[in-house]
Amino acid sequence: xxxxxxxxxxxxxxxxxxxxxxxxxxxxxxxxxxxxxxxxxxxxxxxxxxxxxxxxxxxxxxxxxxxxxxxxxxxxxxxxxxxxxxxxxxxxxxxxxxxxxxxxxxxxxxxxxxxxxxxxxxxxxxxxxxxxxxxxxxxxxxxxxxxxxxxxxxxxxxxxxxxxxxxxxxxxxxxxxxxxxxxxxxxxxxxxxxxxxxxxxxxxxxxxxxxxxxxxxxxxxxxxxxxxxxxxxxxxxxxxxxxxxxxxxxxxxxxxxxxxxxxxxxxxxxxxxxxxxxxxxxxxxxxxxxxxxxxxxxxxxxxxxxxxxxxxxxxxxxxxxxxxxxxxxxxxxxxxxxxxxxxxxxxxxxxxxxxxxxx
Numbered sequence: 260x261x262x263x264x265x266x267x268x269x270x271x272x273x274x275x276x277x278x279x280x281x282x283x284x285x286x287x288x289x290x291x292x293x294x295x296x297x298x299x300x301x302x303x304x305x306x307x308x309x310x311x312x313x314x315x316x317x318x319x320x321x322x323x324x325x326x327x328x329x330x331x332x333x334x335x336x337x338x339x340x341x342x343x344x345x346x347x348x349x350x351x352x353x354x355x356x357x358x359x360x361x362x363x364x365x366x367x368x369x370x371x372x373x374x375x376x377x378x379x380x381x382x383x384x385x386x387x388x389x390x391x392x393x394x395x396x397x398x399x400x401x402x403x404x405x406x407x408x409x410x411x412x413x414x415x416x417x418x419x420x421x422x423x424x425x426x427x428x429x430x431x432x433x434x435x436x437x438x439x440x441x442x443x444x445x446x447x448x449x450x451x452x453x454x455x456x457x458x459x460x461x462x463x464x465x466x467x468x469x470x471x472x473x474x475x476x477x478x479x480x481x482x483x484x485x486x487x488x489x490x491x492x493x494x495x496x497x498x499x500x501x502x503x504x505x506x507x508x509x510x511x512x513x514x515x516x517x518x519x520x521x522x523x524x525x526x527x528x529x530x531x532x533x534x535x536x537x538x539x540x541x542x543x544x545x546x547x548x549x550x551x552x553x554x555x556x557x558x559x560x561x562x563x564x565x566x567x568x569x570x571x572x573x574x575x576x577x578x579x580x581x582x583x584x585x586x587x588x589x590x591x592x593x594x595x596x597x598x599x600x601x602x603x604x605x606x607x608x609x610x611x612x613x614x615x616x617x618x
Contacts, residue, residue, distance in 0.1 A: 263388035265480050272470040273477050275384040279377070279458040286378025293371035300368075373459055383465035387448045393486035395443065397436075397451040397464055398501050399517075400493025435523050436462040438576050439489075442583040447487065447598055452478065479504055487597045491517040492526070492534050502538050506560075511540075513597060515586070516554040516562075523575025525550040525567035525582070535562075552582040555594065565589060 266273060387394050440463040443449055452474070453466035460466050469477045474497075482488060482504060490502060505514050518526035518534065526534065528547050531554075535542045540562070548566040555563050568581035590597050 261388075261391055262384075262394060262484060263391065265477075265484055266384075266388055266467075269469075269473065269477055269480070272473045274468045275382045275466070277453055277455070277457050277466075277468045281378050281382075283378065286375055289371050289375040289378060293368060293375055296368050296371060377459055383448070383463075384450055384467055387450065387465060392448060394484075395447045395449040395487045395489060396481050396485035397439075397449055397489050397491070398498065399436075399451070399491035400495040400498045401454050402493065402495055434576060435519055435579065436464060438523075438579045439517075439583055440464050442580060442587065443489075446587060449489075452481075475500065479508075482508065482510055486513065488514045489517055490514060491519055492538070494537075499538065506539065509560075511556040511560045512558050514556055518552055518554065519579070523579055525552045525578065531564065552579065553586045555586075555589065 266275075440449065444463050448465065450465035450467060453460070453468045455468075455471075457466070457468075467477075467481075478501060482501070488505065488510065490498070490505070492498075505511055518531055520526070528549055528551075531547055531551060532542065542562055545562045545564060547564050550567040550570060551564045552567050553565045555565070557563070565582070565586060567578060568585050569578050572578055572581075587598075
């Protein structure tokens with residue numbers, strides 16, 4: 260069943276909007292506010308920063324500033340550096356703290372852009388339905404969804420991540436879902452069932468909202484209609500029902516399990532084994548790595564676990580991004596039937612993405 264046919268069949272029981280509906284006047288207001296915020300940023304740069312950058316004294320100190328910024332980033336990432344470097348890094352962190360308002364302003368602009376796009380641009384679900392192209396269905400527990408949208412970190416420990424913590428509360432962004440969607444959506448359109456009373460999307464995944472009384476029938480239809488299913492492993496009753504439907508419906512061959520904790524870290528071997536046992540998925544003959552984000556099934560429902568990328572990196576966002584790119588490369592090589600055609604997804608395209616996030 261195509262997505263358009265599914266939307267027609269279930270009528271009012273499924274919708275592309277929840278509490279908030281597109282409003283042209285609101286969209287224009289958000290757009291004007293966004294342009295105003297960007298104009299303030301440009302004015303700040305032109306009136307204050309640009310003259311300083313042109314000053315002769317600043318030009319002389321450019322090499323020193325570059326070294327300070329590099330050391331500040333190294334300290335922020337907890338890199339191993341000398342005691343002298345740590346002293347310089349403490350001074351350099353003042354620069355990061357000074358940048359704090361600009362970081363928050365970025366999130367405010369994203370807050371405005373999300374609402375402008377929602378009110379003025381067509382629904383992504385409608386675009387998928389009209390095109391008739393295959394789509395990916397993203398499943399997750401709403402409980403984990405709420406937890407992963409929050410990140411608590413002390414300002415003195417890491418100014419950048421603290422700014423992102425404040426920004427995530429401003430924009431109500433689920434960072435795990437956002438990082439995943441950045442890599443996945445360019446290769447295959449992806450949608451999920453939105454949280455009840457969710458006003459605006461928390462990532463670039465398209466959203467459908469379903470009636471509580473018929474959600475199982477609609478979820479079953481979406482599972483059948485999708486080209487690929489990515490299921491973030493959780494413990495709620497709803498997720499257990501969805502995974503059981505995949506297993507009993509012989510749909511595991513198009514399912515990818517996503518093992519991710521509430522704070523973006525991959526599951527360890529023990530956590531994977533416990534989760535697979537709890538969901539009645541056999542892994543007796545499977546090679547389970549020490550850490551993994553993704554598990555892909557073959558036509559015989561046998562799992563293959565992909566090792567989590569960059570085990571030495573402490574930033575979960577970077578690890579999810581790198582592991583998702585590795586997943587896409589794996590699908591291109593071994594399961595091209597799950598992606599949206601070679602004209603949209605090819606190894607060269609993904610390799611450019613790899614080069615981008617490595618920079």
